[in-house]
Amino acid sequence: MKVRFRFAKQGKVRFTSHRDVARMWERAFRRVQLPVSYSAGFSPRPKVSFGLALPTGAESVAEYLDVDLTEAVVIDGLAATLTAAMPVGVDVLAAGELEAGSGSLQQEVTSCTWSIDVGGLDLGQARARAAGVVAAAELVVTRERKGSPVTDDIRPAILSLAEPQPGSSGIRIDCELATQPRGLRPSELVEALGGGLLTAFRHAQWIERDGARWEPIPLPATDATHEKDATHDRSGPGLDRAHRDTRTPATGGAVDHPAVDHPAATVGSASFS
Amino acid sequence: MVHMTLWPRIEPLLAKVQKPARYIGCEDGARVAPPGPGRVGWLLVYPDTYEIGLPNQGLQILYEILNERDDARAERAYAPWSDLEAELRAARVPLFSVDTHRPAGEFDLIAFNLSAELVYTNVVNCIDLAGVPVRAADRGPEHPLVAAGGHCTYNPEPLADFVDLFVIGDGEEVVAEITEVVGEWKASGRTPGSRQAVLRELSKVVGVYVPSMYDVEYDGPALRAITPRHPDVPARVEKRTVADLAEWPYPKRQLVPLTEVVHDRLNVEVFRGCTRGCRFCQAGMITRPVRERPAEQVRTMVSEGLKRTGYDEVSLTSLSTADFSGIEGVVAGVINDPVNCGQVSLSLPSLRVDAFTVGIASQIQQVRRTGLTFAPEGGTWRIRQVINKLIREEDLYEAVESAFSQGWRRVKLYFLAGVPTEQDVDTLGIATLARACAEIGRRHTKSPQVTASVGGFVPKPHTPFQWFGQNTVAELTRKINLLRDDLRRERGVTLRWHDPKATLAEGIASRGDRRIGRVIEDVWRAGGTFQEWSEQFDIGRWEAAMARHGLSIDWYVHRHRTEDEVLPWDHISAGLHKDFLWDDWQAALRESGVPDCRWTPCYDCGVCTGYGIEHVVASAVPPAGGSQGTGQDLTTGGRVPVALLPTRAGVAS
Structure with a gap:
């Protein structure tokens, strides 16, 4: 049985790396004793595959991973069980069984929607430059790859770019960026705009197939309705204290370590459309 | 506030x-x-x-x-x-x-x-x-x-x-x-x-x-x-000593970091203290006596810790874990616990050098059998008697044979250079041992990897070697070069060594007195933080600071101390009699070893008698395979089995 999970990564935990998150999942699977398949060989590893890496420092409500299980499990309630086994700030939003023969996240996802906070530009500059990018037929950038400069056109990877708005820190830019054939990272877009990346927030990953767009969790998923509803209902994973307290009951006057100090405002603005 | x-x-x-x-x-x-x-x-x-x-x-x-x-x-x-x-x-x-x-x-x-x-x-x-x-x-x-x-x-x-x-x-x-x-x-x-x-x-x-x-x-x-x-x-x-570890089952909630750290696994302390009496080892002298944790408590801490943390590796920590009385039961308990589904590996960070230990290691490392580490510390039997690390050549070779035959492909050996009475034949003995281990490995695997890791010896306070003058940077460098030359054409052996200049800085701080504070402050003001990280270390800052304050490196580091000398830590007591340490220093110079007092009569180092505490050891007899001369025939210590004498032409011995 193959299961796909959707999860959020918000608050202080955003500073962990993709690799750190992978290890959190491995520990969580063992803690809840999920029957994960292991690779054979000298150094057995759990059969888990992640989608597109989220840059360290970015937040997201649309991270995914697929895991192979040795036996069928009940999907219902699994997301909540795993959330309880994860660090504060990582919340499992949905789980769904994958049909046999489904493509990998890496192959299937075609674009992501982002909110990006940019510094080093005033609103007028940001709007002028964004308008320039939207109007341009091509946007050639040079980057270093394996020690030598590579030049390519990133304009085709910018699928949409909204007019920059004043944000809670710096300038807020909402956009949709392609992940293939040439994926574009928020930091590259910000660099092309001449600003500095403050934070990035991934709202969704999309699979475009036959002219339609789908989110990677197969519907109907058992314990999530729609990601936006899920996000709203939770009022931000970092504020989910009641749930945390049941997991690690306070004793001897001690309390759990502090919940994520992330402003609720950022989570509220996650309803990107 | x-x-x-x-x-x-x-x-x-x-x-x-x-x-x-x-x-x-x-x-x-x-x-x-x-x-x-x-x-x-x-x-x-x-x-x-x-x-x-x-x-x-x-x-x-x-x-x-x-x-x-x-x-x-x-x-x-x-x-x-x-x-x-x-x-x-x-x-x-x-x-x-x-x-x-x-x-x-x-x-x-x-x-x-x-x-x-x-x-x-x-x-x-x-x-x-x-x-x-x-x-x-x-x-x-x-x-x-x-x-x-x-x-x-x-x-x-x-x-x-x-x-x-x-x-x-x-x-x-x-x-x-x-x-x-x-x-x-x-x-x-x-x-x-x-x-x-x-x-x-x-x-x-x-x-x-x-x-x-x-x-x-x-x-x-x-x-x-x-x-x-x-x-x-x-x-x-x-010093303060916790008499009974069973009263302190901590940490109860070991921290699980979100990012990768060293020793990223569950760690359960199985005992504190060590009486093997290695004369270079400060930890073994200052943490006496041995206080074992009850095996049952260890088992509980392991199984609850694994369940809570989600780790797939547990380390049983101590200064010499194979000596733990309950080792076999604990190992069997972890391996046979169905909850662990065969995916949990156990590690013993401080292996004793013998086949028994490797047997335990093979039992527990069913998965990820990559490398084993042993610490013979000295290249010849004579020098190992001086430092009181009573490992016979046979013990090492049996352990290595056992490791390679059971599927390990890498063996790491720790050695010290610059210990008291060391001659070039002792230093070169390191190469001889490493080469022999690689030779044993070739019987079992095509390309065995033996790493000989050599650290420069820094005499430490409250040890029998606290009176010894540390080797100079030049002398340690010469010894490392001897080994490099000797092992240059040996493909199965990789030599690693610690920077002798860092060893010097450690020596300044190790046995320094209050005047060294100004040196530390100067090195810090000159930007010398993270001195354990080679990219941040510069011995020049230490030498300049010593010179600025009129302090002699030779006096602080390289000089042999005398018996009647006031040492900067004489007002701090680890419970050890100073005359016990001096006598043991003299015994070292006579190349005479001391057995482990857990299973042999007390030789009154001062700790148990002075503090009115005792060893807490569940087993009344030394572990299988013997320990530190107990239950071992030491007359054969330096004999190298004939099969292991260098056989290839052109190999200097």
């Missing part, structure tokens, strides 16, 4: 630094009591990077014990790497706790863990980053007390200018006594002039050393005396 988090000011800085996850805290198991006037706030600092410091068990134990009390709370901090330090200083943000990101200066105590001498400049840097005057004499009642514990405090003098109080020995019980004294000071409002009074009160707590309560007299370069200034301050500070 306003309790506030610095997080909003730290967060934007983290986007600019490497590995920001090491500054966020959020570990599973981390929980702190809320701040309040009724609680003494401890900031426990490991003065090295988060990756090195987070797993430290001593710090985690005290963190839990203090947060369980209703009169204390504890948070943790680690040395920020240079990139974050620069950002913090530019933004005028002080050192902070990773738990709630509160400023270090808000705590009542800033307590450092001292595991190695080369972190001393980081200690000074952390005090400065906390916004506290680096010299203890310049602090007022508004500043936290600066404390330090850990193995290095057995010679506290090099840090005496910077640290208000040192804790000698096990911390579990004494932190409560310190909390009570500091709590009264806090309740009294920390009035002007009260700092001296609270320190004097603390100096009366057994195990606490307050350097400002002692006068130091010199006679030229020599030390004449260190004496208390007041009649109620003890002339000799005795």
